[in-house]
Amino acid sequence: MFPKPSSLLLIPSTMKNPIHLATPPLPCSIIVYFLILPSLFTHTNSKIQNHLERGSSLYVEDDSAFLISPDTSFTCGFHEIGKNAYGFGIWFTHSKNRTVVWMANRDRPVNGKGSKISLLGDGAMVLTDVDRSIAWETNTSNTDVVSAELLNSGNLVLKNPQGKILWQSFDLPTDTLLPSQTLTKGKKLLSGLRNGSFASGYFNLYFGSDNVLRLIYDGPEISSSYWPNPDLDVYTAGRTNYNSSRFAFLDDMGRFYSSDRLQFNASDMGFGVKRRLKLDYDGNMRIYSLNNLTGEWSISWVAVTQQCNVHGLCGRNGVCVYAPEATCSCPPGYEVIDPRDWNQGCKPKFNRSCSDSQEVKFVELLNTDFYGFDLNFTRPISFNACRDICLMDCHCEAFNYRITGEGFCFAKSALFNGFHTTNFPGRIYLKLPGNVKVPEQIFFNRSNSICSAEAEVEVGSTSLYDTKEKRARWVYLYSFATAIGVVEILFFAIGWLFFRSHGLPDTVEAGYRMISSQFRRFSYGELKKATKKFTEELGRGSSGVVYKGVLTDERAVAVKRLGDAFQGEGEFWAEVSTIGKINHMNLVRMWGFCSEGRRRLLVYEYVENSSLDKHLFAENFLQWKERFKVAIGTAKALAYLHHECLEWVIHCDVKPENILLDTDFEPKVADFGLAKLAQRGSPGPALTRVRGTKGYMAPEWALNLPITAKVDVYSYGVVILEMVRGIRLSNWVVEDDKEEEAELTRFVRAVKTKNQNEEESSWLEEVVDPRLGGQFSKSQAATLVRVGLSCIEEDRNKRLTMDSVVQLLVECEDA
Template identity: 40%
Template structure:
């Protein structure tokens, strides 16, 4: 037996996706990413990030083995079903204070266990499917069994504090409209909790609890399914599955159609089958076809939904929206009449109930009420009296030969009304829409699939381009009231150029718009009135001190955003005055990302560069001496640019060859460092063209200090760009 269990586990692990990482537990200070999976010891259950959409994930527990009849493994628990998170950079972390935290893309906390402990703790997955956070001595801090979603596993308790909530549909795993819970009378109840109305539909709502075989005196409120197939509740409700007594994998689930079912897995482990369900006729489930509709059921064909006469369906793919009037309701009695619908009942929402009155009295009671939508007039054989119910809403409609009642529907009195629709017909080809029980997707041609995916891919590419431009091209308004510490992008005001405009500007694409170091430009920027920082440094129109400081600060903010705020961290690799553009207000914008490098923030140590990148004079020593490349190479280049701005000297004036590569020999850096050793060093470092035109010597000193810190040979001694921003901003706001 032990050998067979081992063989089964080996089979499961060999069949896993080799790109995933499989764990047995999670300890303090560690985390779980979208590629990591925790597997129970018996291999039956898995826990981790379960994909519920395109790059949308939920923290979940599921059966490891996928049944042949299902497209995906069966999920038994989920933490964030109504708020899926991004697959990239999202993590489940177990903090050092023993709190489980589910964080979306490293920024927003989606879910937390709200636990705390100073002991050694561990998160592991039990063989019964219970995800447990416990101290090593055994104390349970949190467990998934205490917060079920739509499923109960054997041994898992449903209590007064918990409830099962269905999914929205078979393809939508978010919370739906149906719930299993204990009501205020201690009775286990199925409840329809729709967008507009709610009502109990199981046990049969017109019966008192003892008539339905339920007792309400036991206030313990607990229900449980055992492994042999018995489901029992403290209100005296007990059932046994059709395969009771067999040792099978089982689960009890409230499905998206509102029915409560027990599923068993056959001995071959090939598929799940229904071994018990609470409701045989699914038309008895409230809200199943939405308002203003009728539900009909037969065992062979399943359930059908149709609109009432003079009503039209709202959403063919989702009958929970029901139907809406195809006419304008009126309070004018002379403009209304009633359609007679045999074998039809509409449960609930009665405005008036009267007994032992004539049909005319009941009809007049409805027509005098502007809100009355119809009425039911029925002879009750038990009491021997006629009963009248007037309806202000048309919900829970059912059509069945077993129903003896007659419903009268209020509709407009018009000659254009077709007599062929005055009664409900079982096979009405216009109104009826099948609800398939197998939940198969609609068949689509290969061409349609290709066109659909092409459109999706094109849209995704276009969105990606927009995001890259927003991430790369930024400017900061230093005079605005926005919190600068957040490094938020300022609105760029891009202009969208049409194809014809670009064609005209380039004379039929025969004339170059621009050229960079890598070739012809394919990318059109908005016009930057003051050109590049290099243009300003080389011209006679010297930048004043205020503009210089703002350019330094704005450029630092842009680089800090690239290095630390984007989803994919970005190294520019070619920071120099030529790549810092200035608009009409001398607000800077970092440009030319031809040499940039995207970094995976989860694996920064694995950033590989196939070649040296940058411009001589601005390249950090790491490039020359084949050291690890980090964001500090941009910091170094930024420091060189600051020194050029401050001194008016060119970084490329003195170039030497090292190992066959042209590089800067450091004379500009040495010049400024030597000046710093003498009195009045700050004034002697400044470009003479600036003269004494600066308002704060301390600001000028901090700018020189920041520049020299950025060009340290040891990359670890350099500040990050966010630290540079903090230093410059602090002095910018000082009085």
Template identity: 40%
Template sequence: MAVKLTKLLILLVTLLPPSSPSTTYTTLNQGSSLSSPGDVLVSPSRIFTAGFHPVGDNAYCLSIWFTRADTVVWMANRDHPVNGKATKLSLLHSGNLLLLDAGLLPAWTTNTSSSAASVSLRLLDSGDLVLHTQDNNKNNNSSHVIWRSFDSPTNTLLPGQPLTANTKLTSSASPTNHSSGPYKLYFDNDNVLRLLFSKSDLTAIFWPTPWKSSWESGRSTYNNSKTAVLDHNGRFSSSDNLTFKTSDFGAGPQRRMTLDADGVLRVYSWRRKWEVTWQLPVPSCSVSGVCGANSLCTYSSTGLGRRCACLPRHRAKNSGDWSEGCVPEFDRILRCGSADVFLCISHTEFYGYDIGFMQNKTLEECESICLSYCDCRGFQYKFEWSSGFYNCFPKTLLFNGYQSTGFDSPFYLRLPPASSNKTRPLQLQLQCNNSVVKLERVYTRESKYGLLRLRLRSLAWCVGVLGAVEVVCVLVFLYKTHASGEKLRHQGFIQVATGFTRFTYEDLKKASRNFSEEIGRGGSGVVYKGMLADNRVAAIKRLNEASLGGGEEAFLAEVSLIGRLNHVNLIQCWGYCAQGRHRLLVYEYMRNGSLAENLGSNKLDRSKQFEIALGTAKGLAYLHDECLEWVLHCDVKPHNILLDENYNPKVADFGLSKQLKRSDRVANLDMSLIRGTRGYMAPEWVYNLPITAKVDVYSYGVVVLEMVTGLSPKEIDFDGVEEDSEIVTNEIEEGDGLRNLVRVALQCAQEKRDASRADKSCGLGRYRVNLIMTQPNKA
């Protein structure tokens, strides 16, 4: 019996695979192999390592990673991990590179072959894994690349690695799951670089902005090279005219461009850790698929900056993964021509998946259109300002749902009759449960003595580091104590000179939640809603570089003037930021938006219209005659007249207008560029006549006529309009006060009838504004 047991033991030992130590290669030649999980191939400077990277319990992928950061930049078999035992990557004598799972099943191959004298595999310091041939004869001693990893990227581009018409970036499924995800960066058929969401039967392009043309997004379709590359200095350039630079532009750190699992393209730079130095400028809720079908995305100050919520009478399909969306709670199919009802959800938009586009429809007509389609799930009812009527967009699929106060138009959700009493969707937080499985790595456990030595070594390092940090802190404190006095005195002078607060860029970035909620846009910049540290709601205007005429000194000079302007009918400026290349202004927030947003509503009765006209005139009169400097607005229009909670008007966007000394107020001003908005601009700009306060008076008259009559500037013929015209007699019937207001508006916008072409001046000066101010409110 003992002899039999001995023979059996010997047999089992011989069947076990031999244990071999891990090997580090610089070149893999024909007939050689890398064995999992320990064998690796390193670049000459050991910047990159190639080998079997763990992605789960006994699961590995052939990968390339930064040696120091252990960050994967390429995977060969990301969707089909291999076993950690007896798996080999072999370079065959035929010139083919073959990955065998557990030594039996082919898992991945380059499908290459060569009759050259020698074939070898090398990992370059660029991160490119290259398979090349070498001819070693007297007449021909050349090298030829037959395969390289740069030609088949996964989710990362390295500096110098081109993205071409035949390659694309595909995101990972999640930060812990390296398999292929739903987001792709690729060159489309029109030669434009785009980001696509594709999952099951849903596909959507979300960057560049799909409802804009390519040229509106700064792209060009007139190219055929389809090439994009990130260089070693941090500059990205693409053949479709897309270019940008990282915030740390210049030679130095290691970089990578990665399409992350959340659908956002980022560039990372290594400085002891990975830091984001550029990020795709797309709001988090504008990334398709983040919340799935039948759900809404709203901004949040926590987590990823967004949260998801199901539509009414819907529930989350998977509470651990909002990308799967929501499903209806009612169990029946919508029928054509049924008695279904529609629930209005305000400030909501679903982009795409329209049955059609129906112009100039009433709400009842739009409901009937949706009911006539069996697959209509609801409709977007959107007011078109350029045309002056509502358009109808019935939807077959509710995807790309986005809820924000920036959307004026509502969405109407189709529901069975029993669902009509439901209210707005609940704001649900994303809660992860046990259904989300994280792939853990398996590490060998050290002995207790090895663990003790490791802890002692760590303790010694910590003591040394703390001592060094303490010395550095003392030196920094001494230096800053010496310099802080001058700095504080300088900042105090600026605050006294301007009369309001100087914010840091980080303060305003935090207040606006990383500039996430856009509430306005103009030629000089974009306005975002924010919450200051003292809980005041503010409008934060981020100025374009093109709108700034000088450096920091010129900007501070203009800001100083803004701080000294104080009138009940002028928007109040609370502070500013002038830090590096950033220029921002912080204004009070106006709850009812602009006059332009309210022109088509029923909120402005004749009494409010008169008060708006009166207040606007007072604000302009203050700019023209009552402040120390003479300020011309040069762009008076409904968009620049803001309304507070009581619909009191405040003139806005005057801060960086033309400002001169009072002695210059009658001079022929030399303005190099025409200022203003088409339809509201005075003819002085066209005829190159002296620019005076009358240009604002002209624009004011156009605004008042548009507000009272409901006609756009292009619908009013100002040439030869008489005070007894139909605009006055037919449109206005509510009292003499309003009639006088319209007559004054006509005179403000009327050219001199008998003036020669050389003396064509518009408006009648300040006394016309005073005429409005003296009228009793009889409306």
């Protein structure tokens, strides 16, 4: 019996292998076979097969096992991605070396023998390995799918008998966006791991929760957004986060449109050119145009013009330099972990220690910086004072000092996203042990150039790592010799003793103590003694009870005894050590922890003026100036947690009780990171367990939606509206025996009604806390109300981000 015509997989005559037809099993059919053979080949040359019928399969061993689009632009089938390893993908037929645009099993290749892709009888398309295990499958089981087709657009689709598409590869992009393919909410492009690799990497293109199309490095240790420029706000970058949908696409002319108002064009804009938008392994996004004559690609647009602005490009401790192309290097005292994979970065050649006996020196690198991970930012400050801040902080790995005359000082808790460029007006000073030998002039330990994204290189080839190329040099001077460093440490200590003996104010002395202290592990006995057996209770909440204590060095501390939910000593230590590195002036500083058996305690700085609720809802209430200061400081703390700190942290319980006030009524947010600690050891994904306080909890908690930073935005909105009104809007009330209603709902309804019917100046007087007697800034109050209402939108996509809130409040700070 002959094979069914629909199951014959035909390819253009340009393919290297002919079509194989099965030998008829019955001798009587031989005559018939030779009679129809000429007509069969005629049919092959006149029509190319672009579909796979239900019940049919493609086998990896069959070199003719392909689907071809009707216009022959695209081919779909098995593609070799390593030694005896194959992926099922789609590529440009006429490009040089098969340019792949989509791959089903990029992270789980199948064997070169015995693997197959099948359109099963139940409608599912399934990729099976040699051991019959499923490497990939569609979600079309129990449907009436009858065929798989490859369209001229490069889209692989599954259709029912009526021609309706029930599944398409365009909905599951890998690293490439083709013309007419849309990128929407829930979809993303994910780069390859390295040049020539199809495995998933760390760079993403996606729509953020603020509706802005972003490029982000999401590595194993950090996440960092770098496009649009993080130094610019959304509007300055030419985008908008006020749009009701999230979609982006590249059209056939080479024009790109996005719902956040991003638009750009390919340099060869016009019809008739095959193009693709690709997120390359180096984190940059480019439009490529195909030369039909040579099959080569040329770059017709690029997202990041300065490649070293791509975050995470060279891994931890790595530095990106232009030599003249973007190149990864290790700074003095560090060495590359794997020259074939710069995602792993560089490792120190020394053991970092907090021991007072370890000598320390700083090595100066000109025109070099590491983006983010600032322990603190200070200005104006002298160079020596900046150096001393890093010197006395165990977590400081380097500091940056700007040479612009403004005295900018940035102490760094981690070295990611390093770059070296002559345009940068500053220097980084690496903190190294005094015994680390560094020559006065060294060369870059350079890798391959990382800009030529489409270079055709054999996987595993050592040509990528040729060390005979011209090398750039690090030019730097020693800032301090070891002897000078020791002398200065002694000088600092003598000065501290001198100031202490002359009765410095408590705040200054506490500052010196904080700088000289380090995050550490306490014993349970130490904390029991410090708190006088946990006698003076400061407060309690769902996570535990807080007690006041005094350490042996006379520091007043707040000791939080956690509940039973915080288990797993190893995980607890790992998370606490990370949270301990987080440092912001508006966050309560964590000084240490205790983990003994089932006992879990956290040690925080003691904040004198208790919590916001004690000063907002009491008779001795805050005046307007202090309220607005608290609103800005709290917003800055949350923005830091969400966007800047070493690991993105969602607070999950923002409320007045967790906003503490120091002697100057500067706010300090407490209990951040507890949600991260509590999720450890619990089954299921992160933040699945409901946290927070009734009245401040975002609707998504009750709706069982994924929890994002927008839950903090909602809670913050409730808090600032309470600061405006001066009462608990989170309370529930019953009026005239009607159904229970939240004060917040009544307040919002009243404000919206008054805003529609009255002038702003008149209704503000009615909604602002009457205890203030009209003594408040109308522009600031109006801004707080508008921001608060935006923050508590039921649709989280309409809520502001915390960095946007900070910008809006800072703009009217002096009003």
